[in-house]
Amino acid sequence: MKTKKFGLFLLAFLLVLATTGCGSKNAQTTGGSKSSGEASSAGNGNDSKKLRDVQVVLDWTPNTNHTGLYVAKEKGYYAAEGLNVEIVQPGSGGADAMVASGKVPFGVSVQENVTQARTQGVPLVSIAAIIQHNTSGFAAPVDRNIKTPKDFEGKTYGGWGSPVEKAIIGSIMENDKADVNKVKFVNMGEADYFTAVKRDIDFAWIFYGWTGIEAELRKQPLDMLYVKDFSDKLDYYTPVLVTNEKQIKEDPELVKSFMRATSKGYQFAIQHPEDAANILIKAVPELDKDLVMASQKWLSPRYQDDAPRWGEQKEEVWKGYSDWMYEHKLLDKPLDVSSAYTNDFLP
Structure with missing residues (x-):
């Protein structure tokens, strides 16, 4: 069956990457971040404290889905949490494979991919909905x-x-x-x-x-x-921020600190779309300025929308879409929804 082969291919591909480490070597830095190991200090009260190098991998080229990440970096929210965050674009393996294998602790994905991966034994976990409704x-x-x-x-x-x-x-x-x-x-x-x-x-x-x-x-x-x-x-979360089970188990404090800063970044973008757009343009100057500004004004109110806080995920959304996928033979088995996402790291 074509859909079954698709699922098995995804599983095999991700697990091979997890064991070989392919993908991370081809990641491209974006936004002028320091390379791993360079960071030693930053502002916001951390001048005498060495910052921890952390990577987050995008799902595609930089755009307004990612603005909160760039804001959190530019405004010093990550530095205030003791983090030097490097924003990278995916290598040949893709963002999901890089995060699932543990080569990168955080990434941008979509609910469709997490659902497929979870039912094939790949340990991705969604930790925030970047946009509350499917646009x-x-x-x-x-x-x-x-x-x-x-x-x-x-x-x-x-x-x-x-x-x-x-x-x-x-x-x-x-x-x-x-x-x-x-x-x-x-x-x-x-x-x-x-x-x-x-x-x-x-x-x-x-x-x-x-x-x-x-x-x-x-x-x-x-x-x-x-x-x-x-x-x-079909009103599912796309995109989402993801990590992996091992990261949550072994270093939950890193996930908490990353999410505290990231949440502040998206909250700033919600409240100040023009300023947030200018931060993204500064970080990625090759983007079309008019497009970034117009897109940001359209998207900023949709990040949180009707949710009680930015990033909030609902069980019925995860169950509804995974049930739909199973009904249409896109999954080999139903999804264990409780393991696919968590709101525990949202501030």
């Missing part, structure tokens, strides 16, 4: 006339080849009495959304807070169908 969905240029899932029929979808994509598209099309087999699926490879839709793609899965905002700035209006609008089970 992703299927986007199409307005001239493709895709207003409902029924309109996917006869169109070409550009994706990355995951079984989850067809399952979700099929699920929401089924609710609209439409046939997913009438959709052509194409792997976009390295092409971005804007390049793909100028070629042979009609619609793709995007995060509105980045690609959707970029479309606004380009004056290229979209029809956007948010995944969460079609089922409560």
Whole structure:
């Protein structure tokens, strides 16, 4: 079965990385951080105290999903906790493999990956929801006339080849009495959304807070169908911050201190989106300034949204999505939800 092979491949891949240490050597530093071992002191009362070097690996290139990390570094929140945090981009193994293997203690992931990994014995644990509700969905240029899932029929979808994509598209099309087999699926490879839709793609899965905002700035209006609008089970956490079980067991104080500072970073970004955007632009100057600013203003109120505190995760969200994955044969067994996430390290 294709989905079973996908799960077994993920497990084997992560476990090989865990034993060989592949991936971390190819990590790229971002944001002007000092390399491991360089840090000796910093401000905020830590001038005479050696800081502990810690890495956090991103899931992709830097963007406004990650702003709180850069704020916590720039504002000295990590230094105040005795940490010199280096923000790195994933190597060839990917962020999940680097964290699961213990090569990096913290990383950015998504609930989909953690769910799949946990049911295959990979010890990732989500420690915070970066965004409280799912801001992703299927986007199409307005001239493709895709207003409902029924309109996917006869169109070409550009994706990355995951079984989850067809399952979700099929699920929401089924609710609209439409046939997913009438959709052509194409792997976009390295092409971005804007390049793909100028070629042979009609619609793709995007995060509105980045690609959707970029479309606004380009004056290229979209029809956007948010995944969460079609089922409560699809309003899952994406992205999340993760660590691994060994890190929690052997050094919970590091997890607590990292999360205290990170929470302050995201809280600052919630309250001061323009200042936070400028911090991200300063750290990663190659980013488009207008896009970062517009994206940050859109995303900042959505970090916490209706949750009692930033990062809070709910059992029903984890159970709902994992049940949905199991029902659609994307998991070999149900998820033990209690082991997949924790709120214990949120301040």
